[in-house]
Amino acid sequence: MRVLIAAARVGSLPARGALDAFAAGWRSGNPDALLDLAVCSSGAHDLLDAVEAVHGGSREVETVVAADGEHEHPVVVLLVAGTAYVQAGDVLDPPLARATTAWTGTSYGVGQIVARAADAGVRRVVVGAGDAATLDLGAGLLAALADAPPGPFDPATALDRLPAWLTTARARLRATELVLAAGTAASVRGLRGA
Known part of the structure; x- marks a missing residue:
């Protein structure tokens, strides 16, 4: 499975930090997924x-x-x-x-x-x-x-x-x-x- 995760700043957490958190959560449920991470602004x-x-x-x-x-x-x-x-x-x-x-x-x-x-x-x-x-x-x-x-x-x-x-x-x-x-x-x- 290939997944696109796009994120912008969440509160004071920069987009890259938000993406890392989302990716960690996704990988905990599906470690074989291919994740494409995109910074939004x-x-x-x-x-x-x-x-x-x-x-x-x-x-x-x-x-x-x-x-x-x-x-x-x-x-x-x-x-x-x-x-x-x-x-x-x-x-x-x-x-x-x-x-x-x-x-x-x-x-x-x-x-x-x-x-x-x-x-x-x-x-x-x-x-x-x-x-x-x-x-x-x-x-x-x-x-x-x-x-x-x-x-x-x-x-x-x-x-x-x-x-x-x-x-x-x-x-x-x-x-x-x-x-x-x-x-x-x-x-x-x-x-x-x-």
């Missing part, structure tokens, strides 16, 4: 594992500004045939002891990864998104693409600078396609916007 978690399982690639570690706008932390980026994949949650929701709320955080680190990829000639950047604790409507991402200094999201000052940041970001990304991978079509309204 909505884009929020396990995106790199899902893409790497199908397409291979190489992983690199980038140090970026954390969601608090003050500290730096490492983030893994997967490179596959001219495309860079990053999980925004790894930047926006790192396992840091520092508390960052939706309104004080920044997406600057995501913008740093996109900018570095574009500057290195990467043709396509896929940003896996989910329900992040940081909600700055992409202002931090645009600030990084415009080489503005990092910092927490401040609507009072960011709104005046957005047009210039957007112009610079468009110019910087003219040869790079930016793709949002999300499991839902969330709007920018409310605390669950994308």
Whole structure:
């Protein structure tokens, strides 16, 4: 018997851990079954594992500004045939002891990864998104693409600078396609916007 088992993250257990548990359970009842294990992702978690399982690639570690706008932390980026994949949650929701709320955080680190990829000639950047604790409507991402200094999201000052940041970001990304991978079509309204 051949069985396909596909799993995504279950609570805080990554997809690979969930697959191992499901496979162990299946093998205890049918040790002769051939199991094909597939990592699934909505884009929020396990995106790199899902893409790497199908397409291979190489992983690199980038140090970026954390969601608090003050500290730096490492983030893994997967490179596959001219495309860079990053999980925004790894930047926006790192396992840091520092508390960052939706309104004080920044997406600057995501913008740093996109900018570095574009500057290195990467043709396509896929940003896996989910329900992040940081909600700055992409202002931090645009600030990084415009080489503005990092910092927490401040609507009072960011709104005046957005047009210039957007112009610079468009110019910087003219040869790079930016793709949002999300499991839902969330709007920018409310605390669950994308």
